[in-house]
Amino acid sequence: MYQIAPSILSANFAKLGEEVDNVLASGADIVHFDVMDNHYVPNLTIGPLVCEALRKHGVTAPIDVHLMVKPVDRIIPDFAKAGATYITFHPEASEHIDRTIGLIKESGCKAGLVFNPATPLDVLEYTLPKLDMVLLMSVNPGFGGQKFIPYVLDKARAVRKMIDAGKYNCRLEIDGGVGPANIKEVAEAGVDTFVAGSAVFSKYNANDKNRYDTIIGELRAELAKAKK
Numbered sequence: 144m145y146q147i148a149p150s151i152l153s154a155n156f157a158k159l160g161e162e163v164d165n166v167l168a169s170g171a172d173i174v175h176f177d178v179m180d181n182h183y184v185p186n187l188t189i190g191p192l193v194c195e196a197l198r199k200h201g202v203t204a205p206i207d208v209h210l211m212v213k214p215v216d217r218i219i220p221d222f223a224k225a226g227a228t229y230i231t232f233h234p235e236a237s238e239h240i241d242r243t244i245g246l247i248k249e250s251g252c253k254a255g256l257v258f259n260p261a262t263p264l265d266v267l268e269y270t271l272p273k274l275d276m277v278l279l280m281s282v283n284p285g286f287g288g289q290k291f292i293p294y295v296l297d298k299a300r301a302v303r304k305m306i307d308a309g310k311y312n313c314r315l316e317i318d319g320g321v322g323p324a325n326i327k328e329v330a331e332a333g334v335d336t337f338v339a340g341s342a343v344f345s346k347y348n349a350n351d352k353n354r355y356d357t358i359i360g361e362l363r364a365e366l367a368k369a370k371k
């Protein structure tokens with residue numbers, strides 16, 4: 144089943160709870176939560192306190208924590224306590240990938256690995272059976288609103304083959320530059336979970352009350368056209 148995961152990186156942070164409520168009420172499935180540390184990536188965003196605040200505000204949807212931080216391990220228990228559902232990390236940001244996956248699972252969360260556009264997929268040979276999510280970056284990490292990098296579609300096809308061959312219960316997510324113009328093509332490459340930040344939060348006039356219904360509806364209409 145296809146799932147849409149708006150990235151709150153492009154939301155209005157001055158009224159984040161309301162933004163998340165509205166986008167979920169419009170039919171989004173997952174909250175994509177970008178954590179940047181000004182070290183692994185050249186930008187600084189939000190941490191466990193904000194994740195906890197969303198839970199306290201009443202958000203019950205899955206929260207998909209995309210860690211763009213180095214080191215990774217010491218922040219995992221904090222995000223688990225704060226209510227993360229998925230915790231995904233970049234393999235090059237961890238000294239011991241297997242240990243980090245274990246830490247995420249032991250903390251009660253679902254674990255995922257994130258691959259930058261030019262990062263090879265070789266670590267999946269050993270890790271895929273343990274993963275709940277593979278996240279393919281279709282932009283270089285650090286900022287919203289960048290252009291989709293098309294060669295990532297080949298990576299998506301390759302990961303889809305691996306997941307299907309092993310019959311793994313693992314979602315295949317894509318992140319960066321996804322919107323109504325390309326989501327169908329991305330789905331046809333085997334992706335089932337779609338992060339969209341600027342397409343969801345920045346495209347429409349903030350005064351338009353139905354703007355999230357409109358964009359989520361457009362994304363779903365495109366997905367309905369995708370050939371299986």
Ligand SMILES: O=C(CO)[C@H](O)[C@H](O)COP(=O)(O)O
Nearest residue numbers: 284285287288319320340341
């Ligand atoms: O991880 C990210 C950037 O590092 C964001 O999730 C991503 O860029 C989403 O934004 P957009 O849909 O605007 O490209």
Ligand SMILES: [Fe+2]
Nearest residue numbers: 150177209318
């Ligand atoms: Fe992200």
